[in-house]
Amino acid sequence: MLRRLDGLLQGDYRTLWRGAGLDLADLREYQHADDVRHIDWNVTARLQVPHVRQFTEDRELSAWFLLDLSGSIDFGSGDQTKLGLSEGFVAALARLLTRHGNRVGAVLYHPGAADPRQRLAVLPPGLGRLQVLQLLARMRQPPLQAARGQRQARGRPLAGQAAAADAAPTRLADLLARAEGMLRRRSLVFVVSDFISEPGWSAPLGRLARRHEVLAVRLVDALEMALPDIGLLTVEDAETGEQLLVDTQDAGFRQRFEALAAAHEQQLRDQLIDAGVDVLELATHDDLLAALLRYVALRRQRALAVSGHRLPAELRTPRASATAPA
Numbered sequence: 001m002l003r004r005l006d007g008l009l010q011g012d013y014r015t016l017w018r019g020a021g022l023d024l025a026d027l028r029e030y031q032h033a034d035d036v037r038h039i040d041w042n043v044t045a046r047l048q049v050p051h052v053r054q055f056t057e058d059r060e061l062s063a064w065f066l067l068d069l070s071g072s073i074d075f076g077s078g079d080q081t082k083l084g085l086s087e088g089f090v091a092a093l094a095r096l097l098t099r100h101g102n103r104v105g106a107v108l109y110h111p112g113a114a115d116p117r118q119r120l121a122v123l124p125p126g127l128g129r130l131q132v133l134q135l136l137a138r139m140r141q142p143p144l145q146a147a148r149g150q151r152q153a154r155g156r157p158l159a160g161q162a163a164a165a166d167a168a169p170t171r172l173a174d175l176l177a178r179a180e181g182m183l184r185r186r187s188l189v190f191v192v193s194d195f196i197s198e199p200g201w202s203a204p205l206g207r208l209a210r211r212h213e214v215l216a217v218r219l220v221d222a223l224e225m226a227l228p229d230i231g232l233l234t235v236e237d238a239e240t241g242e243q244l245l246v247d248t249q250d251a252g253f254r255q256r257f258e259a260l261a262a263a264h265e266q267q268l269r270d271q272l273i274d275a276g277v278d279v280l281e282l283a284t285h286d287d288l289l290a291a292l293l294r295y296v297a298l299r300r301q302r303a304l305a306v307s308g309h310r311l312p313a314e315l316r317t318p319r320a321s322a323t324a325p326a
Contacts, residue, residue: 068193071238
């Protein structure tokens with residue numbers, strides 16, 4: 001997979017995601033979504049048309065992975081979980097970036113950790129293969145079950161109100177706020193999550209996107225959108241341990257579930273658009289390489305459109321999304 005992606009994602013001399021540059025290369029007319037800080041006001045005043053400066057970009061950049069490792073990530077209706085999909089994405093992108101001399105770091109969010117101080121762990125940026133291996137090792141050994149293990153040791157039930165009372169809910173806003181306060185230099189930021197969280201994360205994500213190049217990597221599973229007809233089914237909240245017995249043979253119940261899931265999906269997409277970030281959707285049933293190549297194709301098409309070519313119909317939205325097929 002690395003051979004297919006290497007060169008397509010960044011090439012030998014320019015990266016798909018640009019680092020910080022100082023040398024002025026050219027001027028061009030302002031386009032939608034350009035950084036207003038790059039406007040050349042002297043040229044704009046003379047020509048009466050907004051122009052922005054283009055710089056010779058540095059090859060090196062700092063990349064950060066903001067990793068949601070909440071209980072809902074450790075779910076998958078097939079052979080692969082969202083956590084496994086997240087590991088595959090991080091392994092591929094981190095290895096590609098470090099092979100070209102870029103530094104990668106991570107902020108790992110464990111809302112289920114027993115110790116509140118362990119809920120946000122930082123791996124400082126580093127170079128090389130060992131940095132990638134250390135990042136993957138940190139992902140594979142998160143303290144996801146710490147709080148639940150304590151409840152089991154005390155003999156308390158995991159279902160119902162008792163489990164929900166002790167559980168720490170997922171607040172992506174905490175993860176994004178930590179990154180917002182920590183990242184000073186302009187960086188490439190991957191927010192890897194299923195975005196199943198308490199509200200309030202859209203505003204810090206938007207602020208982060210104004211200062212950095214942000215890609216929201218959304219992990220999805222088909223079973224989260226529709227339930228099959230398989231009779232009585234016990235479902236458990238992966239974060240609180242609360243269990244419910246549902247009858248999937250009830251067509252009305254399945255329709256209500258799908259309607260609520262569709263409404264949540266639309267709300268989530270609207271929040272991501274309002275935040276102004278690119279979105280890459282990765283499904284547990286889809287091929288990771290194929291999804292990444294689709295995203296690269298969309299991004300290249302949009303880059304051509306910004307440079308003066310006609311915008312393709314599928315990209316005539318505020319931000320393009322490489323969505324995995326159902």
